[in-house]
Amino acid sequence: MNRWFWIPLAIFLLFVGLAGYQLTQPKNEFIESTMIGKPLPQFMLEAAAQDRPGLSSDYFKDGKPRLLNIWASWCIPCVAEAPHLESLRRQGAEITSVAIRDRPEDVARFLAAYGNPYSRIGADNLSEVQLGIGSSGVPETFVIDGQGIIRYQHIGDIRASDVPILMQKLREAGQ
């Protein structure tokens, strides 16, 4: 038996080890937007609720950084993040939003039940804005600076620990 015998075995064990290691690693299912640092695409959405105006991309070009929350009344994690959006609003963040594939009566019911932290709510019935900014689900929250450039993406519901991070990103976008 010569030393060459061990090489295929070693390669095989290397693969087994690699596969075993990868199997134990949690899978990251988040698809990050590659639009960070790029301007919002042009859009103009009708109002999704009666007491808030709709949303257009031009609204973001007046120098004030804002949050853009992508949500829907049928989205369960959106219920979980509602109180944290409210605390962001209380700390001075302006939260604009886009409701994905939603009916006005469902939006109204959701806002009545869980609060309305939004300054504007656009109705995106074809997920056009969502696809345009590289968002792959609800909820997601983007930081948009005063020139309409996308600065930061938060994927998933906002937890209490994410609130200071988002406030920080909002301040950075304002500098």
Added chain:
Amino acid sequence: MKRLIAAIALLGALLAPMQVFAQDTMPPAPYAYQQLDDPALEAKAQDLMETLRCLKCQSQSIADSDAPMAGDMRHQVRSRILAGEEPEAIRAWLVERYGDYVSYKPEVSSTTWPLFAIPLVILLLVGLVLRRRMGKRA
């Protein structure tokens, strides 16, 4: 065949009384399930849709998936094809937003070139080893 699919769908509906993920109740986008009138354009759209990844159901193409978001993506593809856009331009538009991840079409890029190079290198090595051995015997 249709009846079989319907039976399987019904069975699935009975076995899964609760959806794991909430979904909207909106009707699908106009071109989510409706083909383009021009068969040539529809074929173009279909070819593209089969190589675009559904972002909600990540192991399916948008042509395969019934997720509402996949329907909205099919609507984007078909309406852009109808407006005269080239399939590769639409793919580029999506890749700009989601990265290479959204496309199933293999591309040689700065990160993927080893996948194409390594098999060639291995074949070359095998060829060399074989030639040496055969040469010895002859």
